Amino acid sequence: MSRGGSHRARRAGDAVAHPSDPRGTGAAQTVPGARRPSVLDGVGGDPGDLVVEARDLSLRFGGVTSLDGVSLRQRRGEILAVIGPNGAGKTSLFNCLTGAYRPQQGSVIFWPQPGRPAELVGRRPHSITRLGVARTFQNIRLFPALSALENVQIGTEVRQKYGPLSVVLGLPHARRAEREGVHRAVELLDLVGLRHRTHELASSLPYGEQRRLEIARALGTEPRLLLLDEPAAGTNPAEKRDLAALITRIADTGVSVLLIEHDMGLVMSLATSVAVLNFGRMIAYGPPAEVQRDPAVIEAYLGASADAATSAAGPVPTSSASAGPTSAGPTSAGPTSAGPLLDDAAFDGDAQGGPGPGSGPVGRKELG
Numbered sequence: 001m002s003r004g005g006s007h008r009a010r011r012a013g014d015a016v017a018h019p020s021d022p023r024g025t026g027a028a029q030t031v032p033g034a035r036r037p038s039v040l041d042g043v044g045g046d047p048g049d050l051v052v053e054a055r056d057l058s059l060r061f062g063g064v065t066s067l068d069g070v071s072l073r074q075r076r077g078e079i080l081a082v083i084g085p086n087g088a089g090k091t092s093l094f095n096c097l098t099g100a101y102r103p104q105q106g107s108v109i110f111w112p113q114p115g116r117p118a119e120l121v122g123r124r125p126h127s128i129t130r131l132g133v134a135r136t137f138q139n140i141r142l143f144p145a146l147s148a149l150e151n152v153q154i155g156t157e158v159r160q161k162y163g164p165l166s167v168v169l170g171l172p173h174a175r176r177a178e179r180e181g182v183h184r185a186v187e188l189l190d191l192v193g194l195r196h197r198t199h200e201l202a203s204s205l206p207y208g209e210q211r212r213l214e215i216a217r218a219l220g221t222e223p224r225l226l227l228l229d230e231p232a233a234g235t236n237p238a239e240k241r242d243l244a245a246l247i248t249r250i251a252d253t254g255v256s257v258l259l260i261e262h263d264m265g266l267v268m269s270l271a272t273s274v275a276v277l278n279f280g281r282m283i284a285y286g287p288p289a290e291v292q293r294d295p296a297v298i299e300a301y302l303g304a305s306a307d308a309a310t311s312a313a314g315p316v317p318t319s320s321a322s323a324g325p326t327s328a329g330p331t332s333a334g335p336t337s338a339g340p341l342l343d344d345a346a347f348d349g350d351a352q353g354g355p356g357p358g359s360g361p362v363g364r365k366e367l368g
């Protein structure tokens with residue numbers, strides 16, 4: 001398996017010179033300011049539409065390079081999927097965007113509102129959360145001994161102006177704010193389809209529901225950018241369909257969704273754009289159908305030469321799992337009629353993942 005070279009990056013960049021824009025998030029325009037040739041060259045988008053732009057991020061741990069000059073650009077309301085083999089650097093990228101890791105090089109500009117950019121590198125996680133970036137974790141992090149409602153309230157507290165002491169003292173403003181927080185949390189439980197679980201312990205919920213509860217908690221912080229790290233991991237086909245519909249609903253409210261996902265059916269049905277990482281480098285970036293056919297991407301996943309993989313497109317196994325969620329997907333953008341070259345079978349999946357960089361004890365508080 002080779003590392004994606006710059007020639008690949010440029011070729012991938014060429015492929016997205018006119019990215020599809022099914023959500024109508026903005027007309028393609030040239031974005032100035034690229035510091036060096038990258039996969040972003042030629043990617044459209046009015047700077048006013050951008051919600052986040054990572055520039056030339058590099059992250060190393062001793063001899064391990066987790067991210068190597070990664071640049072990324074996402075527009076408002078867009079669903080951008082980040083895919084790549086295990087260890088490619090996907091979670092590391094999320095950790096850099098949310099302040100869990102500080103990259104040795106590069107910057108991340110986030111626009112909570114158009115025209116108001118903020119540098120995220122160097123900020124602490126709670127500060128980034130307050131700015132409007134929320135995430136879920138590859139390995140679920142909930143407070144198992146708290147109810148579903150209480151878990152979501154932890155998210156909404158990020159936006160409350162009054163601290164717990166004011167609530168304990170019974171100050172009227174604080175009491176009203178608390179009531180509003182509860183109301184908001186119940187609304188979010190409703191949004192993710194967990195209203196009926198309001199008072200049940202998080203630990204008692206089935207796995208797929210715990211994943212949706214995490215999303216509700218993240219939404220409680222009122223993000224403009226929502227990072228989902230393998231939200232479909234370990235879920236069944238019906239849960240995947242619900243999840244796809246939920247992610248679409250979230251994006252339709254104007255929240256940009258950055259999605260790490262191994263299920264290619266889900267990726268192809270949901271994503272406006274797809275970014276592919278391999279060995280810490282961005283090897284392709286563009287509309288799903290184009291990325292799916294990119295020889296560098298096929299090589300990264302299949303470990304075969306691009307030509308061989310392309311000519312072997314027929315025998316590449318196509319799992320029924322990828323057909324299910326895709327055909328039921330809420331958007332019309334699915335695999336092209338020519339059929340996907342890549343599918344779930346090409347992915348290891350690290351759903352059960354060992355202790356990754358974003359992992360930690362269940363119940364660890366990462367907010368505020």
Ligand SMILES: Nc1ncnc2c1ncn2[C@@H]1O[C@H](COP(=O)(O)OP(=O)(O)O)[C@@H](O)[C@H]1O
Nearest residue numbers: 061064066085086087088089090091092356357
């Ligand atoms: N805290 C860390 N310490 C050492 N190495 C790390 C750490 N976090 C990530 N890495 C390494 O960075 C690489 C990318 O990991 P990760 O971002 O978790 O990949 P992915 O999410 O794509 O599977 C891996 O080689 C991983 O071992």
Ligand SMILES: [Mg+2]
Nearest residue numbers: 090091138356
């Ligand atoms: Mg990961």
